[in-house]
Amino acid sequence: MKIATWNVNSLKIRLPQVLDWLSANPVDVLALQETKLVDARFPVAEIEAAGYHAAFAGQPTYNGVALLSRKETVGAARSVVVGNPLFPDEQQRLISAEIDGLRCVCAYFPNGQSVDSDKYQYKLRWIDALIDWLRPTIGGQPATVLLGDFNIAPEAADVHDPVAWEGQVLCSEAERTRFRSLIEAGLRDAYRLFEQPPKSYSWWDYRQLGFRRNAGLRIDHILVDAQLAPKVRACAIDRAPRKLTQPSDHAPVWAEIG
DNA sequence: ATGGCCCGTAGAACGGGA
DSSP, X not given: OEEEEEEOSOHHHHHHHHHHHHHHSOOSEEEEEOOOOOGGGSOHHHHHHTTEEEEEEOOSSSOOEEEEEETTTTOSOEEEEESBTTBOOSSOOEEEEEETTEEEEEEEOOOOSSTTSHHHHHHHHHHHHHHHHHTTXXXXXXXXXXXXXXXXXXXXXXXXXXXXXXXXXXXXXXXXXXHHHHHHTTEEEGGGGSOOOSSOOSEEOTGGGTTTTTOEEOOEEEEEEGGGGGGEEEEXXXXXXXXXXXXXXXXXXXXXXX
């Protein structure tokens, strides 16, 4: 089973790239963030025609998440839950569902803007509530996979310039402590289960020729239930879509399990 | 030295992203 996550920064703009990517990479599950579409405008017909079911939760302008599941292998998502029952929130950042025996949690963590902003405090509260919600079921059945745009670079190795980013939003100690709490709760960073190329990132700023300079951060993650870790065969970041014309600023991350 | 883009909503700039 192959699962993937991709912050597309507007599914309206990126739909052709998403369909092309799925054609070349027919993953069983694709978690999308920043769809930026109200539900009435979600491209259900195009995605169905490409062989995928879709569960989605959107709003105008901002945020928006979706779980695509491949018809011929895993079928439609079941027991879909939008949001976190412990954290009522108008921002559409979470959608979870059971797909082929996995509890897939697609998450778009708040950005936080800067460590002295109200948005940063919201980010920390949002993550705390996510941990509180997930902790009791991690380790049980169905096995949990938490994947998405975490807006956290967990370690210095995940940052192109750790000195410049030290203490900044996405890299602050409070955020990294929460990432470690997810690990302590029983999840594993699928990417770090394997030896990886140095300077591996999943996001590059549109400005400053970030991608050409590989000035990036690894902030998109696939965390798997520790019970699944021995079954994870591979995990990688696919930089190819970032090279296209009019790309998302994020690259897809995928993992193969079992 | 500074800030440099992209997207959506607008219907000009601005908020937000990271």
